[in-house]
Amino acid sequence: MLLLISPINHEEALESIKGGADIVDVKNPKEGSLGANFPWVIRDIREITPEDKLVSATLGDVPYKPGTVSLAAMGAHVSGADYIKVGLYGTKDYDEAVEVMENVAKTIKDVDNDTIVVAAGYADAHRVGAVDPMEIPKVAKDAGCDLAMLDTAVKDGHTLFDYLSIEDLEKFVNEAHSYGLKTALAGSVKKEQLKPLNDIGCDVVGIRGAACVGGDRNTGKIHHSAVAELKELCDSF
Numbered sequence: 001m002l003l004l005i006s007p008i009n010h011e012e013a014l015e016s017i018k019g020g021a022d023i024v025d026v027k028n029p030k031e032g033s034l035g036a037n038f039p040w041v042i043r044d045i046r047e048i049t050p051e052d053k054l055v056s057a058t059l060g061d062v063p064y065k066p067g068t069v070s071l072a073a074m075g076a077h078v079s080g081a082d083y084i085k086v087g088l089y090g091t092k093d094y095d096e097a098v099e100v101m102e103n104v105a106k107t108i109k110d111v112d113n114d115t116i117v118v119a120a121g122y123a124d125a126h127r128v129g130a131v132d133p134m135e136i137p138k139v140a141k142d143a144g145c146d147l148a149m150l151d152t153a154v155k156d157g158h159t160l161f162d163y164l165s166i167e168d169l170e171k172f173v174n175e176a177h178s179y180g181l182k183t184a185l186a187g188s189v190k191k192e193q194l195k196p197l198n199d200i201g202c203d204v205v206g207i208r209g210a211a212c213v214g215g216d217r218n219t220g221k222i223h224h225s226a227v228a229e230l231k232e233l234c235d236s237f
């Protein structure tokens with residue numbers, strides 16, 4: 001299972017790289033769970049990240065506006081992102097989510113087929129009126145994405161596991177795999193929760209809070225020792 005770590009700036013990206021993150025995921029929590037950062041921050045982090053590591057960029061907790069989100073995807077691409085995550089927040093059902101994601105996938109695949117397009121839903125979608133998380137694998141497949149992901153929309157201490165059972169998560173992973181997609185799971189994941197995620201076949205675990213000093217994604221900063229501990233655990237399974 002690969003370790004994706006979400007820094008917000010240059011300093012935290014260096015800590016993530018030093019700690020051994022497999023994917024450096026540029027994010028801006030001030031703008032939400034999958035808040036988007038600025039093009040120059042993504043470009044700078046791509047420049048300091050070794051070439052063999054992927055740089056991811058989140059496009060935000062996006063509205064049901066396929067054109068706006070497609071342009072944002074192009075912005076992430078020209079800024080150097082290899083992995084583009086779209087938080088399906090304003091899309092209330094399968095049809096809206098597919099419409100956004102198929103336009104993002106077309107935008108990106110037309111210019112670079114190797115860039116990874118990620119459809120990200122929310123385990124707590126019911127709290128914000130977003131598309132059902134269990135529909136995300138089908139959304140990702142039907143829209144031509146590479147990866148189906150779940151995170152949590154509301155970062156209030158609840159974790160992914162508060163909303164979905166391990167059986168549901170396994171079903172999510174198996175369905176995505178049956179379509180030939182990879183999976184990523186996140187949502188205030190703690191180090192003790194890595195093994196169950198690994199055991200159900202999850203391909204990527206996404207973490208910010210547990211990689212920060214004090215375990216707090218907002219007040220803490222990412223520290224390489226916390227990242228290294230998570231990386232060692234991921235490699236031990």
Ligand SMILES: O=C[C@H](O)COP(=O)(O)O
Nearest residue numbers: 006186188206207208209
């Ligand atoms: O993509 C993953 C997220 O950054 C997860 O953040 P979190 O561990 O603070 O919920």
